[in-house]
Amino acid sequence: MKVDVSQEAVPLFAALGSKTRVAIIQLLAEKPANVKEMAATLHLSNPVVAKHVDVLENAGLIKTERIPGKAGLQKRCTLIVESLEVAFPKKAIVPYGTYHSSLPIGQYTNFKVTPPCGLVSTTHIIGEFDGPKFFMDPERFSASLIWFTSGYVEYTIMNPLKDGQHLKIVDISMELGSEFPGGNNNWPSDLTFFLNGTSLGQWTSPGDFIDKRGKYNPDWYSSGVNQYGTQVNLRITDMGCWINGHATSYNTFAKLRLLTAPLWTFRVAAPKDADHAGGCTLYGKGFGNYDQNIEFNFSYTPAP
Secondary structure (H helix, E strand, O other): OEEEOOHHHHHHHHHOOOHHHHHHHHHHHHOOEEHHHHHHHHOOOHHHHHHHHHHHHHOOOEEEEEEEEOOEEEEEEEEOOOOOEEEOOOOOOOOOEEEEEEEOOOOOOEEEEEOOOEEEOOOOEEOOOOOHHHHHOHHHHHOOEEEEOEEEEEEEEEOOOOOOOEEEEEEEEEEEEOOOOOOEOOOOEEEEEEEOOEEEEEEEEOOEEOOOOOOOOOOOOOOOOOOEOEEEEEEEEOOEEEEOOEEEEOOOHHHHOOOOOOEEEEEEEEOOOOOOOOOEEEEOOOOOOOOOOEEEEEEEEOOO
């Protein structure tokens, strides 16, 4: 039997709210019995047991039938329910509000990189290749492709939540690859992500892909170097972080300081001492296969 928690089900729940009626159910689970037999077993009078039987029958838990007996007609009782499933009302789902921020890959606020490294926009090379100092070139804000052999780039993002709004999910999406001079499809690289200085986990890029031209690469960009990456999606909740669907850490919002800090830092790192120290390439809007910046989505429940 399946029953919803509702006003209509009150007689059923009331029927189960008696030790005597539960004892009757236990007796009938063994075999059908009449009122007199159960009264004798329970050391109760026939009228008392008969009243309890009426309650159980009205609740749909047992059935009764009159059959001939030695002293006339007897009320034989049979249990007709083997199990009971109670369905509670579903919680009302409060719709999430969302904020979205699209952060160009050149808008980092901190970095430390080693060559080979470089930056390009959708129209030209920024500075010179393999010169880390050019990562501070004012034109870096227009960069749509960045690569380095080891180190990191770090971004500062605004906490968009207003008073009374409660953070539920942070989603971060970007296109990433390894870094190998000239490209190498089989060149794994362990990349680590940090939010407010705390590791979110590691993802291993399979290679610095060069087998085919990136879908959104500008015409002037050479086909003989890195072409596209893999879309990497991080989901951060109050229970941890998942990278492309795989759990990588179990930090709470409080540990990540997401609930109080007005500004957050997000770092993409290619550690030189990683098991697979294979560098990093970030593809921004206008390069690679996804035509996107670093995309942030913040889901929250609104203030009442």
